[in-house]
Amino acid sequence: MTGLPNRTLMLERLEQLRLRACRDQSHLALGFLDLDRFGVVNERYGHARGDRILAEIASRLRATLRPGDTLARIDGDEFALLMDALPHPEAASPAIEHLLTQLAIPMIDNGEAIRISASLGLTIFPEDEGDSETLLRHATQAMYRAKELGRDRIHLFDVAQDQALVARIDDLKHFRDAIERNELVLHYQPKVDLGTGDIVGAEALIRWQHPGRGLLHPTDFLTIVDGSERPGRRRASHQTRQDLRPQRDRGGARNDGRLAWAAPARL
Known part of the structure; x- marks a missing residue:
């Protein structure tokens, strides 16, 4: 439906980028994005329209990322994005914020405006120095924390807090x-x-x-x-x-x- 890589392919790509970041001494950002209350959208508009909305969301996400970045669909309304070759940890922030801004623009389907928001968890390698599975888990934890804090926001994984x-x-x-x-x-x-x-x-x-x-x-x-x-x-x-x-x-x-x-x- 979205034409995006799945979880398995994303993890393979993440491992490649993680090793490259170690070699080049650069930074890698992994974001885990979950649409807020998307189940309500499916219940109200039906799964056919829900699928069209997901396809539109995938298109918007691709458009906000750099040509070499990776976007994957993990499951249902969950997406992962990879941004590598970052010179410093803060370099991912403008693109991530722009991404949420683009998602907030109402989607027009059958002449009706549908508003979607998302919560995104973000972790940065090598500040978070886990393996690929650990990085994905940490980004997921940060996403859930973003939802706890009110949804429609970004939350950066806190390495020190997790270690404590x-x-x-x-x-x-x-x-x-x-x-x-x-x-x-x-x-x-x-x-x-x-x-x-x-x-x-x-x-x-x-x-x-x-x-x-x-x-x-x-x-x-x-x-x-x-x-x-x-x-x-x-x-x-x-x-x-x-x-x-x-x-x-x-x-x-x-x-x-x-x-x-x-x-x-x-x-």
Whole structure:
């Protein structure tokens, strides 16, 4: 229908251009474009008119790109575009902005004006130094972020933000492994009645006995679990009951002694 290369051919071309950019020390831009709410267009006008609109969109996209650039249809209303031999990362911006401007011009079909907008995710190689599949995935992620921010816009993939996310996921996995290896330990600080000298309770202080970094305070690892479920609380709560039972059986604390849980709610 559009006469454009498919996903497989686009990835082959992307790999060729990626290797060329490495050799020439130039930059390569990969854009992933998705038409906004195009399903509504198909429902309202029918698939036959929807196909004509897609063909017109493909024609407009081709017209905005340079002769050597690559345009591919990934699936349905999704397109990918490749711009290589860029002298610097910002060199792609004028063409990309012009592309969205051209798409915003109403399309006339059967005498009716139809307005289309698109969200585009963009990533730049070698600033984003992944392989071809990774670059496409990153451009897709950036496109979804553009939609989250309100559609009809460009969003540049944030390499540093993605690296931070990957590191956080890795840290969270290590923390869960630490729970399974019983590396979370509890230290108890007794509470004493100053009038009688009796131990009336205890405060449980959680620490991570890290195999490489030593004993960690909660402030050193709570940011790992912030915003996720609380994987350590149930295990630590069970451990406090196990640890204190022998002391109470020996009469080490009054039967009504209380335990204060000192781990923040995020754990």
